[in-house]
Amino acid sequence: MNSLAVKTYLLALQQRIVGALEALDGSPFRTDSWQRPEGGGGISRLIEEGHFFERGGVNFSHVTGTKLPPSASALRPEIAGAPWEAMGVSLVLHPRNPHVPTVHMNVRFFCTTGATPVWWFGGGMDLTPYYGYVEDAQHFHRTCKSALDRFGSEIYPRFKKWCDDYFFLRHRNEPRGIGGIFFDDFSEPGFDKSFALLQSAGDAFLSGYLPIAERRKDTPYGEKERDFQAYRRGRYVEFNLVYDRGTLFGLQSGGRTESILMSLPPVVKWRYDWKPETGSAEEKLYSEFLVARDWA
Secondary structure (H helix, E strand, O other): OOHHHHHHHHHHHHHHHHHHHHHHHOOOOEEEEEEOOOOEEEEEEEEEOOOOEEEEEEEEEEEEEOOOOHHHHOOOHHHOOOOEEEEEEEEEEEEOOOOOOEEEEEEEEEEEOOOOOOEEEEEEEEEEOOOOOHHHHHHHHHHHHHHHHHHOOOHHHHHHHHHHHHOEEOOOOEEOOOEEEEEEEEOOOOHHHHHHHHHHHHHOHHHHHHHHHHHHOOOOOOHHHHHHHHHHHHHHHHHHHHOOHHHHHHHHOOOOHHHHHHHOOOOOOOOOOOOOOOOOHHHHHHHHHOOOOOOO
């Protein structure tokens, strides 16, 4: 197990992604370095009111503690109360144009630091469109599949289903978006192969998202589209605050609240029992995209 190699990779990944996103937006990301009293800290890279991104963040964190929070040991009761170390890069991007999807990506490493260390990798990426385009969904999923295929033909289907199941709002009986890949507590191939898989997933993000952003960034839109975008963003907020394991871990472990909640969009609306107009592009999102499909 080589946690230093993981940290080196994650810091380079953050820098590489931020550089590409700054080139897309034309505005710089601010840098906010922070320390955590309980141990460790991080570097948050944020943009607000950019030319392209209404809000976005690409965060690195490396935190340590003496006692695991409940969100980390819920599935592994045998490590409850153990000293621990966690590091990762997490990003969420909210473009202003409703035709460009919101996207999330996270790659992380966790280990206990006792006499017999327990470690695992986790992460993935998923796409949340407001107006659906088949070619975008296919491109995103095919990029995810290509990143994982060299680790076994069974990995992408497994991680895709995991993503579909995880990013699902049970209280509304609907998915957050069109999915992608998700994995957690992953260690079965051993450290080197598990780390290689994590790197392949992280390296695939820019090639999965940037072509979609470039293709849709100049698509015309009006207040109707912005209004629907704000409504659907409400689902994003609900998932992150109710179900997201990373958000819960960050808040329970005393992480930097501003960095944890940078995933929340700046403009959101909720309506009571709203339904899209029959035959509309908004209805098409529900009927053709917010359903389980084999996009790849």
